[in-house]
Amino acid sequence: MKSLSIKDIAVKANVSITTVSFIINGKAKEKSISEAVIEKVEKIIAESGYKPNQIARSLRTGNSNIIGLIIEDISNSFFSRIARLIEDKAYKRGYKIIYSSTENSVDKAKELINMFKSRKVDAYIISPIKGIEEDVKMLLEDGNPVIFFDRNLPDINTSYVGADHFNASYQSIQSFIDQGKKNIALVTTDINVEQIVERYDGYKKALEDNGIKYDENLVLKIHFNQEESETISQIKQLLEQKKIDAVLFATNYLAISGLKVLKQINKKIGDDFAVIAYDDHEAFELHTPGISTVQQPLEEIAENVIKLILKQLSSKAKPENQQIIIPAKLIIRD
Amino acid sequence: MKSLSIKDIAVKANVSITTVSFIINGKAKEKSISEAVIEKVEKIIAESGYKPNQIARSLRTGNSNIIGLIIEDISNSFFSRIARLIEDKAYKRGYKIIYSSTENSVDKAKELINMFKSRKVDAYIISPIKGIEEDVKMLLEDGNPVIFFDRNLPDINTSYVGADHFNASYQSIQSFIDQGKKNIALVTTDINVEQIVERYDGYKKALEDNGIKYDENLVLKIHFNQEESETISQIKQLLEQKKIDAVLFATNYLAISGLKVLKQINKKIGDDFAVIAYDDHEAFELHTPGISTVQQPLEEIAENVIKLILKQLSSKAKPENQQIIIPAKLIIRD
DNA sequence: GCAATAAAGTAAAACGTTTTACTAATCCAA
């Protein structure tokens, strides 16, 4: 069964297509369509269940009311929770979200940008990776609103919303030191994105400020995309160094793997061994003992992202770029 | 900067729009375009970075290469993991996913269906809720491929892929009974969807088959969408009944809340109190002691969903409906 | 009672593709 078109409505109501279009778009008054006609057409529309074809609409107007969301991996709870919040807020303002996961592949990220481009999304929300700078620059040159979140690309001149990774990391290490820890390990990833680098820098700076020498044997950089079993064996190797008395995990999935290791090698978290995980996760609260975490301000990040996007979408002129850095919260458990 | 259109390419190559279109769509051979022209046009396309406008394409052809995914909540790890798998498999076959969360609201689900309809998605993958039967029927009447997963709506005649909830629940209870448990509680939700009802039925049947009387004081039905604090206090009330020696949580988020309660009231899982959670979650593996779970076959569900969808998309005639029920696995931990 | 203005509405172009039906030139067989 073919779906109804504006033409069918026009014929039924015995008016022109133009008139129907004006009514649908709330321009009836301003285009001086009579009350009687408005009512008649609206009645027919309601009865027939006609819905305008958004594709035709997009083709004509050039915008789609769709926002593209590019993230690393929707099955990571940090991203899925952010996605949910963004979706929610966007939806309330009449925007829909198309998302896709890059799995940290530059090629896939570029492909996604192209796909979104050819689908004429109105705006891009991206948690970027190194290597897509040129593509993003082209988007910006073409006048597309682009907002980065969680991660930033320093060479790109656009708005960014994220947590204060450097300070969060610094404070975590400081709290270890305040507890008297001396041999503090860091488990992080080798992906070269700003937020990960900042966490690393915060680690180093805190050690330095406290007069503790940086020891590269205490830092483990895990390949992204490797099998979890491999990750686990690397972490196991690290943590078997007896002297380590504290460890900061730079992402939640690394912390999960790390906790599995602790369970395996039966190393207890307590007075002489402390753990902090980056990005909260339900497992950390439930764990016995509770795992201290750096909690990212998801709600604020999502709210700011949407606010910036909508501001750009509603004003023709591009607003000033903003770098919104939101403090993260260190939650000490148990 | 305006983006390039097929016309720009045609002008540059000094051929007609038609010719360019044939080449883009791989019909050059069959439409007898000469090798020389093909090469020339392809070169120009590559150099200019031209990408066809998918919106115009969709308008003309009536399909979008987009599959709509409607789920309850993307931030629930069961759905986000399934979404990731589906996205991945769809992507490999040239399809993109638009997803949205219903939050178990019938109105939002209907709105989403309408939105997808007006965007002309090629197919619908839905984890349905009661109340949208009419809307789905209309989709089917219009010839749209629709596949349900995780949950089913009995009155609707379409394909379904899901786990064997009844047996999984039955086996869980049976395993409690085999351990000698007598007062087995069930914490479930009040949403009226088949998969939840089946879990409940499995619970009842297992008790009955073992000659244990059903006691409604041992069954707690939690409102969907209520605050977690409320959920926690209700579960607390239930579990404070001393005689309860085992509990099955019918969803992973209920189990998470339940574990928080156990931690609060300091009730230990062990020989005289057992827990099984439905749907695995990282927290369950890490928990001390490990929490036994019913693991849904995510990979198989996603694979079957995509297989069915693609079969429908490629064959003009609608294939037979299939009900694919995949056994779930009871993982006993510790 | 006449020009200017307002009210009520419409025809047709445009958005960027795909596809159908067509033309013109060349080839080949009888």
Next chain:
DNA sequence: TTGGATTAGTAAAACGTTTTACTTTATTGC
């Protein structure tokens, strides 16, 4: 040498909207 088949390509309609520029009739002010 002729006429059907093949090769190489194109013009134009169609998809379903929005929007600009236009028409026709009624109203107003003087």
